[in-house]
Structure formats: structure tokens, C-alpha cells
Amino acid sequence: MSATLERGLNAFRNFLNAPAASFFASCVHCGLCAEACLFYTESRDPRLAPIHKLEPMRRLWEREFTLLGRIQAMLGLKPEVTDDELEQWSELVFDTCTLCGRCSLVCPVGNDLVYLIRRMREGMAASGHAPADLLGATRRNLEKGSAMGVTLDTLMAQIRHQEEELGVEIPLDREGVDYMVLLSSMEIVQFPEYIGAVARIFKQAGVTWTISTQAFEATNGGIQIGVPDIARRIVMRTVEVAERLKVGTVICPECGHGFRALRWEGEDLIGRKYGFKVQHILEVLDELRAQGRLPLDNLRDDRPLTYHDPCQIVRRGGVIEQPRNLLKMVASDFREMADHGVMNWCCGGGGGVSTLERAEPWRVMAFKRKKEQIEHLGVHTLVTACANCRMVIEEDLDKYAMDIEVVGLTELVANHLRETTSKESQE
Amino acid sequence: MDTTGTLGELLLTRGVSRRAMLRYGAALAAALALPAGAGKALAKGLAGAKRPSVIWLSLQECTGCTEALTRAYAPTLEQLILESISLDYHHTLQAASGSAAEEARTAAMRENPNGYLVVVDGAVPLGGKGFSTIAGVDNRTLLEETVQGAAGVIAVGSCAAFGGLPMAHPNPTGAAPISAVVRGKPLINLPGCPPLPEVMVGVLAHFLAFGKWPELDSLHRPRSYYGETLHDRCYRRPFYDRGLFAESFDDEGARKGWCLFKLGCKGPVTYNACATMKWNGGVSFPIQSGHGCLGCSEPRFWDAGGFYRALSAPAPLPKRVIPIALAGGALLGVGVALSNRRRQDASRAATPVLQLDDLERSS
């Protein structure tokens, strides 16, 4: 129990680098970041402007790392950052920000706000201002291996269930395979069909794959709470096992932050390159499609449907065209949301927000943005590729009494597989 | 000189008829921007004016103002009016010298209490008594003494009006305009290096006729001659407006008579009548001859950054400014950078690897 204000401030000090200073020096208070943020657009509360979330850290930079700021501080013209202030800011940094990154795309002076907010979380956490719910989830992530407390037993039960229902084998702890598949707790508990879908697809594609019973969890609580030391430990679990099993590629599931953590931040966290590649399941599926190894039936889903771009996969992950390529293969009436691709709007539940009970009213309010996007299209089916988005969207659609079905993309693809019999595939 | 008799009587003896006087009055009234009926009043006033005694003091000057005023290509009414004054004391023009000259001055002062005019050209050096003396008396003392009984004081030329060349940087003599010394007397400034002769005459005529100066602006200049800038009356103004400039002397633009702004013309900020009245009896003026206006009737025009630098261009930079500024900035920046680095090193040293327990408070 050693969080202190000073440790939090030190975390800020350790972080403040040239890009951060450049960003702070460039902001002209134009307010465009707020216009890009769903929490602001749906509440019109100016405190929710993304740049405002950074005010304590910005002021620390000014008063400690700029000459003018130091002089002002000496003259008593620039107040210190206090505990009370950080406590107030907890709501801004954790409850009303999903780290979706839309603000970073919009800032005319080029500020990467989501980067700054993510790094600010570190100082907030080190000073003891991270929300209890998030701490709890991270603790479970570290100690039990799963943020939701999902154990190996639960996983095994789901695996067996899928194997029986679908008549596929789900190989465990195999060495030297093409792909090692990770799962998110959310999928294991709420959308276990994903596991079966993957199994069916890989069987048809003829790739070798496995799930590791030692490292199956993709979720990384350390990233969401903004503590690299913890994030590193969680990443290492996957790395150790993947390298020991000598797999070719580790696949991140339909999970947002998990993908971000492993694909884009893991190697910097552990300080070296992996001995394997990392891809998102959609990247793998699209590759298989392009290679002709994804035999699909010619029955297209004719329901008018749309795609929700999960922030960490699309805007912050670069997997933009692949879901569209896949959707066009299996759907005949795919309608893009007006703001789509990297400009799509967040579901409101990422970045740990869905974990925070106290943030629920904010999240539900912010969902009005997504609601409007869907209503504008007049569809009743929404496809997405992130289990957290899926869960949040389903819950919020319910709250707004909207009759929309939410489908996982991998599942949708699997349902359109032209499956050969097991006898044929052995030839 | 005989100061009895009126100006009108004098002019009559020189063959100037009453009609000519009326015509002149009308023309002068126009030049002085007086209302319509003033022409007649001006003529009448001039006719009945007594020939005033004028004491001309030359201080730190180059005599250019006297030269301009006394050079005439043809005798004009203006010249006659000038000649009609009783110039009782003038360093360059008077015949007498030595104590006789000084005696003429003091006699004029004595005989015309509060009735003589003092004309001054040249600046007055306030930095020391030895810089400029006449008959052993320093300029300042001479000036103060002479204006005591004057009816009015005319500062002729930019040196007397604004300090002129003697006051230019570094001003070693402490030169100042005469207004720094002359207080409590009606003072009129006729700046210019030199001023237009017609200006002097018009002002004198007004004073003779009406007993006071014409309307003056905040710099004590007659508004009628100094109320407009050369720029606003310049015949080349259409070229300025259309952006057609001579880029160098004798280039195509120069030969076509385009605007001389880029060659340093200070017309936009120079108040004078050169563009309308012109010089040498209306023949030409600098811009017409292809040279930009120097701004010679404006205060401190010698220190305004260069005659051939455009009005918008800054004065030449001292060589050391840029390197010193860059060095200073770099030094400050590096100083802060080093201090920042130290601060971050200290905070990093104080930061342990974070465990989950480190994220909660003890209380």
C-alpha cells in the first residue's frame, strides 16, 4: 500500500518527453478534440474535452520543465498538482475515456492525445487514484491469469462443449504449430462460439494451431491501468509459452486492448523482439481468404448489416480493410456507417470503462453516439470483432430497447464455411 | 533701415498696383487655405502693414535655408515682400560685422519692443557653451536674450524646428530644436531641409496682414503647407496603388516614372507641400526627378534608418545582434535542458518497479 502523491508525480516526471512537451506547447484550445469525443458530444460537458484530462500533467511540465514555468512557480503563480486535483481527475481519465484515439486523429496541431492520456494513467495509478474496479480486474489478471477470474477449468469446459457440438478438435499445448490462439475472458465466458469458429476455419484452411493451457488470456490489465511494469509481466507469460512452444504466429482474438498490448507494445515492454509473429484473427482470416484457403459457400447473408470498428483494432491497430474484405464475401447488404473505418465511433466501453461500475451512467450516455449511427442506417444486424465491444453494445442496445442483433465476424465467416467432411480433408 | 511707411507704399513705388495686390492676396489666401473672403482682407492687411523689423539668428546651421530663401530666378511678389521686411540682423547677409553688427541687433530690439520678429535657422547646442558662439556669446544665451521682446519667432528649417542634422546620432553637441529654449512666445516651425521659399513668404504675409500666424498643427507647422503628406499629393501615386515600382535607379520602372517606394521614398510619412508647389519656382521636386523623398521636413529624418531603404524596411541590424541572440537563446535552452535532465534522473532513481500493491493507498 505504498502509493503516494510523490510517486504519481514522479511517474509524470519520468514520462514527460519531447513529444509530450511539443504537444503541450502546441495546443491552442481550439476544442476540436472535444468535438471528436463521444463522451463530450453526447453530454456537452466541457470538462470532458480530451485535452482537459491532461491538465495536471501539463501544469507539472510547465512548472518543472520550462524556464518560464519555473519562474512563475517561484513567484507563486503556478499552483502545484495536489492529491485532491488528481482525485477529481480520476473520473476524467478513467471513467470518461476509453482510449479510443479519435481525438488524436483530429487535433489540427497534431497532438496525440490518447498517447498522453494513456501515460497519464500511470501517474494516476502510482498515486493511488486508479479506480478500485480496475485495480481489482488487474489483480485478477495477474494472480488468476484472467481479469474476469476465468480459470483453466472454465476454459476447458467451454472447449469440450465446442468440440462436442461442432465435431472439431481443439488442439492444446502443441509445439511447432503455425498459430497459437489467445482468447479473452469475455469470449470464453460470453461468446465461446468464437473458439469453435476458429477451430472450424483452421480445419478447412489446413493450418496447424493450438491453444496453450499455460497462457490463453489475451487481456492485459496493465495496459488499461497504464502501468508498464505490470503490463510487461502479463505479456511475458504469453511470450514465454509461445517461444517455448516454438509457434510461428500468436493470434490475438477479437479483443481490443489485448491486440494492442501484444502486437504493438509488447516488444517495447520486454525490451526485445519476439521469436514469433503477432497477428489479429482478422488479419489471419483475410490472409487465408487471399490465399484461397478459406472456402466459403455462395450463400450470402442478405440481412442489411453494418460493421462496428473496434477502436484498438482499427484506428489504433491498423486492421482496417480486412474485416471489410471478409464481410463482402459473406454479406450482400453490407452498409458502412457514415463515420467508418478509422473515423468510426467508440462503443463507449473500452479502455477499462466497462469494468467500472461507477462509470456505467457515462457509458450508457455515450452510447447514444453509436445508437444514432445504427439508427441512421436502419439495420438490425451489427457485426464486430471485439468481445468487449460486443458485450457493451449488446448491453446498451438492451438499455435503449433497440432490436439489433450483434454478431462476431469470425463466427459469421465460420458460418459460411463450405465444410468438407473429415474424410475429404484427410486426403 | 527705415521702418516708417507701409508695405503698400513700398510696393507701389516698385510698380505693384492695387489690382496686383488683390490678385496676389487671392492666390496667397488659397495657398494658405483661408476662406474665400480672406483674399481681399489679406491684400488690405498687407497694404497697410508696417515694415517689421526682423532679427535673423543663425545657430548650428549650414546656411542652406538662407540660400533657398534668397535665391530668386525672377523677381516675384514674394521676393518683394521678403525684401520689404527690415532685415536688421543676419550673419550672412548683413554688411556690418563685429560690434557694429551686434549693435544693430540690440538697437532693433530696443526700438521695436514686442514688435520685432525673430527668425532662427540652425539648432541650438545645449551640451556646452563652447560648441557654437557668435561674437563670444553662446547660441543659447543669444537666443534667450533676443526672443525676450519678440512678437513672434519663426524656426526656419528642420534644424531649428526639430534639431536636424546637428541632432543626428550621436549628437555630440547636445543639439536641440529651438522650441526647447523658446518659451512663452508665438512660435512657428517651418521644417524642411531647406523649407520651400513660398512657405516662408506665405507665413510672413499672413503675419503682416493679420498680426498672427496661420493655423498651426500640433508640431507648430502651418497646416496649409504641412497638412498633407507628399504621398497623398504625389503624381506617381497611381503607380504605388497599382504596385508598379522602380527596383533600382535607372531601370525600366525608373525610366517609366514608377513609384520610388522601394528606393527609399519617405513620401508617405512626410508632411510638406513639395508635391504641389514644387521647387525652383514650381519646376520640379525630388520625386519628379527620379529620387525618393528624404523626408527632410520630418523630425529626426537623418536617423530614420537610411534614405535608400524602403519605409517598411527596418534599419540595418548591428552585426552582433543575431549571433548574440542565438548564443543567448541556446545557452538558456541548454541550461534548462540540463536541469530538466537532472530532475528526471532524480525522479527515475526514486521510482521502483511497480507492483499492484503500489497502486493503492495505505489509508
Next chain:
Amino acid sequence: MNTIASDLLIWARGSGFHAALALFLVGILWRLVEIYTLNHPRRCLATPLKDGPSEGFKTVFRRFLPPPGMFMRAPVTYLGGWVFHAGFFIVLFFFAPHIEIFRALFGIRWPALSNPLIELFTVAALIAMLLVLVSRITDPVKRFLSTFMDYFGWVLTFLPLLTGWLAWHELLLPYTWSLALHVLTADLLLALLPFTRLLHGVTAFPSRWYTGVWFGRKGVQS
């Protein structure tokens, strides 16, 4: 008798300008060094999807335009911003007397734009600046975020534009006064730029580059 107007003009064009330039150079170097000598993040180890630096370079230019869907959310901010910035820089760099400043300082010159066009851009910039100020005062986010420095930066920028326009048209004040104020306020803008929001004119470009590289490596054009 006061010769304030012409004295001010001579000072503003002379020592005043020299001081302003010196202060500008000191300030800009100090602030840029102060900012960019903080450490730069290590090279990202993750395998990139696109070349970071070239995306970063493109982002520097792309950020002049709004991303899809954003313009209608804040048309005044975007339009006002473009018109004011464009107008200001066009007038600064393409009005003939201004070009003489650069010629006197650096010996370089380029063709000027016609005076009616300059007039158009000046008026457009002035109007845009007023609209942008009104927006800053009335829009809830901007009003909430804005500090003294935002308004001060606006004033610093508005005054040279206004006084220049007034001088050109010889409105309100005698020309010597207008010109003196114009040069003085321009000197002030130059001198104080590094210490105000206006530094964004320089720091926005590296900022855009950083963000462009980081998003670009992940295959996202920004």
C-alpha cells in the same frame, strides 16, 4: 510640441525592431531547445505495417484538412482558422512593402500580389479573426478551456493586421501614427511569439510528425 508619432516610428523601425528580433531569436531557440531536448521515445520494436517517417511527413500536411465527418461538427473553427491563417500569411509575405523587409534583411525577394487582392485577404482575415474570437467566447468548450494566453495571443495577432489595414486606408489616425502603431505591434508580435500560444506555429509541425509516425507505423493514415 511632441514628435511622438515620428519618434515612435523611427524607434519601431530601428532599435525597436532590433530588440524584437533579438528577443524572438533568444526566445525561439530557448523554447525549442527546452522542448526538444527532453528524451525521445526509443525506436518502436513492433514490426510496422507502413513506413513511419514517410507517413509522419504526410501527416504534417494532411492535418491542415479535417478528417472525414469532422468539418460539419465545427465549421466556424475550421473555416475561421483557414481564412485567418491563410489571409495573415498571404498578406505578410505577398504585400509589396513587406517583401522589402525580407529583402532588406536577407537579400531575397519574390513577386508581390496586387493590392486589391491583399485588401481582400486582409479584410477576410480580420473578419475571420473576429468570428473566431466570438466562437472562443460563446462555444462552451473553448470558453471553458481558454486562458489569458489564448486571448493575449489573439490580441497580439489582431493588432498588426488591424493597424496595417487602418494605415493603408489612412483611417482613424494620421498615417505616421498608424504606421508607427503597425510597426510597433508587429515588433511586439515578433518579440513575444516564442513565449505565447503562437509558438504552435513552429511546434505543430514536429507534433504532427510524431503522431503521424506513430499512427502510420500501425498502418493508419492520419
